[in-house]
Amino acid sequence: MNISCRNKNSRFRIVCTLIFSLGLCFDALAAEPELILVPAGTFTMGSERRAADERPMHKVYLDAYYIGKYEVTNAEYHEFWKIQSEGNTPDQIPQHTPENFLHLPHIGEWPARAERFPNHPVVGISWHDAAAYAAWKGMRLPTEAEWEKAARGYTNRIWPWGGAMEAHANTAEAKDGYENRIAPVGSFPKGKSYYGALDMAGNVWEWTADWYSDVYYAYSSQAAAKRPKKNPTGPVVGSWRVLRGGSWIDTLTRCSTTFRFYLYPNLKTAFVGFRLAKTAEKSEK
Amino acid sequence: MRNWLTIAMLLSLCAPALSIADTAPSDHSKYVQHVEQGFVLTFQGNNKEAISEFEAALAIAPEHAEILHYLGMAYAQEELLNKAVERYQRSLALMPDNIEALYSLGVAYFKLDKWAAAIAPLQRVVALDPQHARGYEMLGKSLVRLRRYAEAVPVLERALALKPHAAGTYYELGNAYLNLKEYPKAIENFKQAIAFGSARYADPHFGLGTAYLRLGDREKSRAEMQIFQQYQKEYAEYERLTRLTRNEPNNLEAWTGLASLLMQQKNYGRAVQVFQKCIELDPNNAIFYHGLSRAFMNLNYPRPAIEAANKAIRLMPNEAILYNTLGSLYAMQGDSRNAIVAFQKAIELNSEEPFYHLNLSRLYQGIGNQKLAQEHHRIYEYLMSKQK
Numbered sequence: 001m002n003i004s005c006r007n008k009n010s011r012f013r014i015v016c017t018l019i020f021s022l023g024l025c026f027d028a029l030a031a032e033p034e035l036i037l038v039p040a041g042t043f044t045m046g047s048e049r050r051a052a053d054e055r056p057m058h059k060v061y062l063d064a065y066y067i068g069k070y071e072v073t074n075a076e077y078h079e080f081w082k083i084q085s086e087g088n089t090p091d092q093i094p095q096h097t098p099e100n101f102l103h104l105p106h107i108g109e110w111p112a113r114a115e116r117f118p119n120h121p122v123v124g125i126s127w128h129d130a131a132a133y134a135a136w137k138g139m140r141l142p143t144e145a146e147w148e149k150a151a152r153g154y155t156n157r158i159w160p161w162g163g164a165m166e167a168h169a170n171t172a173e174a175k176d177g178y179e180n181r182i183a184p185v186g187s188f189p190k191g192k193s194y195y196g197a198l199d200m201a202g203n204v205w206e207w208t209a210d211w212y213s214d215v216y217y218a219y220s221s222q223a224a225a226k227r228p229k230k231n232p233t234g235p236v237v238g239s240w241r242v243l244r245g246g247s248w249i250d251t252l253t254r255c256s257t258t259f260r261f262y263l264y265p266n267l268k269t270a271f272v273g274f275r276l277a278k279t280a281e282k283s284e285k
Numbered sequence: 286m287r288n289w290l291t292i293a294m295l296l297s298l299c300a301p302a303l304s305i306a307d308t309a310p311s312d313h314s315k316y317v318q319h320v321e322q323g324f325v326l327t328f329q330g331n332n333k334e335a336i337s338e339f340e341a342a343l344a345i346a347p348e349h350a351e352i353l354h355y356l357g358m359a360y361a362q363e364e365l366l367n368k369a370v371e372r373y374q375r376s377l378a379l380m381p382d383n384i385e386a387l388y389s390l391g392v393a394y395f396k397l398d399k400w401a402a403a404i405a406p407l408q409r410v411v412a413l414d415p416q417h418a419r420g421y422e423m424l425g426k427s428l429v430r431l432r433r434y435a436e437a438v439p440v441l442e443r444a445l446a447l448k449p450h451a452a453g454t455y456y457e458l459g460n461a462y463l464n465l466k467e468y469p470k471a472i473e474n475f476k477q478a479i480a481f482g483s484a485r486y487a488d489p490h491f492g493l494g495t496a497y498l499r500l501g502d503r504e505k506s507r508a509e510m511q512i513f514q515q516y517q518k519e520y521a522e523y524e525r526l527t528r529l530t531r532n533e534p535n536n537l538e539a540w541t542g543l544a545s546l547l548m549q550q551k552n553y554g555r556a557v558q559v560f561q562k563c564i565e566l567d568p569n570n571a572i573f574y575h576g577l578s579r580a581f582m583n584l585n586y587p588r589p590a591i592e593a594a595n596k597a598i599r600l601m602p603n604e605a606i607l608y609n610t611l612g613s614l615y616a617m618q619g620d621s622r623n624a625i626v627a628f629q630k631a632i633e634l635n636s637e638e639p640f641y642h643l644n645l646s647r648l649y650q651g652i653g654n655q656k657l658a659q660e661h662h663r664i665y666e667y668l669m670s671k672q673k
Binding site: 047048049050055056099100101102103104158163164213214215216218219235236237238239240249250254264266267269270271 | 354385
């Protein structure tokens, strides 16, 4: 671009144009989320040999659905947040504002971090914030079963990429160029899951729709002993929501496709984000 | 002009960073920092420091039910149960129907032997969440301690309906039936506790021994009591070695003993950690790599198991059993070609071990080579008959 500048007015116009185009770039980063179609079918959920709450391994049938290829980014969430801010006075904190982490410069303050790190997964959001964003996009959070199927597919992969312990993920132990910090989404293409979703191990934990119960697999699979449990949505009540995938502060073991973690839904931490899901239309199944 | 724009752009990009650096942390940001650190330390198992962080967070914002609960759990992990109870109560005052905080309170009371106090929160847990297996289990255990056996039975049965393989619950149910003098039911439940429990679970054998004795079967009772004593001894040894390794972290002999005991007890997750410690202390010992490989194998982690087996082989290339382990691992992964090579090498080094031939026979069977499968099976049978 050849920019010439003859007077103050044109200088002003150029600056305005630049700011506008930066704005456009920023918005372009927040384009529609890329979704992956996970076809309908039965898969094996859980593991017999790891944590007790992963037992028993059991068959689950899921209708076709879409899952976000990436975790929701700062830029994407920023669009939603801007709408929440509309009409607010400057001293009003908009609903669903992410938490600030001033002690973690790689995350920092909201909304500045949306501009500084547009491609980083959004963190510091509660389960309610994540669910509200998903609803705003006309989507929802994945169920625990949907999350696990998207990560391991029809295989028994320990990690989304398979069984090899080399970390294709942003974890606490890996020397991956992102030590002690969050990585932009999609930084580990070799870590893609069976269906091609990225960062399903490490980077940030991901909220799922389900309440946590350590024995949900046991009693839901009993009920479905003769046929796979169909589209399970987790326990009816609970205190904690399930998180999946592990994060930048976790060991690789905690980033397996079956590892289950949980937090109070209104907590906003620097290691939890989310990805979107959507039920597929019948014609897409 | 271009320079001016570049500077403007750079400044605009740096602005957020500068604002962070220039801002003195507010109380809220200090609170956030303490909570974050608390979580990280909890994940690392460092409950002591996590307690300090959560306490510091709560000093800033005392009315946070969730953080009070996490703090209570960290205290409970450190066996500071009275402090845990106090934090749980404060959490519940803010969020009275918090199922998990109620459960934590019940567990803390139980561990403090305040079984009567545990009943109310645990009853509330199962009322709020009728599928809370841990709630039923802990409530049933509390009722057993309070000798309210008849009330304990349906509660424990409900726990088992939700969580069918819970050895501890079967054991408690066995105890309840034993005290209700329903010996056949007690025996049935103690047997289930043994079937589903960790290897060398001592207590149900004592229960079985008592039940058989009351039924007049002295022989069976004596046998069970002997097993109980043996497992108790092993447990004491486990405790001793654990204490020793804690007090003398470079005592390789103690670590080796502990690793071997953990493998016997099928506690493979912990065995991995202990073998890794052994390797740290003695990096050129093939036995430790082999142990690590076996532990990973039992945890169904074939890749790191193969890696450890290969390291063992590099250190001790003429040890047949190492190739047998390697072969089993390749077979686990469905890599028949490498598995056959490994088993053949094991046989080359020690052709008198029947199980190497059996493994090879099974592998040949799997790939449809009946001739070689039969040949190795014959050798296996021959060697077994020789051993007899």
